Amino acid sequence: MRPVVLTPGAPERPGWTLVRTPDEVRELVRSGGIALVRLPGQLDAALAAAAVFRWAGAGVFVTEHADQVRLALDMTDSLAGTRAPAVTRRGLA
Template sequence: MTPVLVTGPNRPLDPSWTVARSAAEVERLAGAGRTVVVTLSGDETAQLAAAAVFAWLGARVFRTDHQEQVRRAVDMTESLAGRRPPALARRGLA
């Protein structure tokens, strides 16, 4: 699987990448084995929510103005989806 890339919104696209504009497109293209690019817009909260959904569906390249925050959201989603180990595991007793 292609590693996740979080980059600025003006980065040139690799010709082998496929741009998606909706969740349905991301799911369809990722399911077909394509490297899917999404460009996130809106305020920071909207971008983080969209990044988490698109990451869950299989997008691998995220273009955003909020790179650090989106990277954290995507890493968390990848861990929850079981595609990468968590950065830190804690065991809690209730």
């Protein structure tokens, strides 16, 4: 599932569960639920938190920095092997 990125005030769906720690995310995802994470307002903190929570399996993110967080989530999925990279380059040394 591609993660959903919402801005504050956007409507949330029933069935999304607000979580606060990566352990809560893992437990919820293991039981078949969808984890919702509210990211901090500061950009650096939001990007770091998004990557950690996505790696743990969170699927819905609420942030003021939607475009930047989307890029961080795509990168995290690529590193985890669940999404193909947008561009691949092969370097010769």
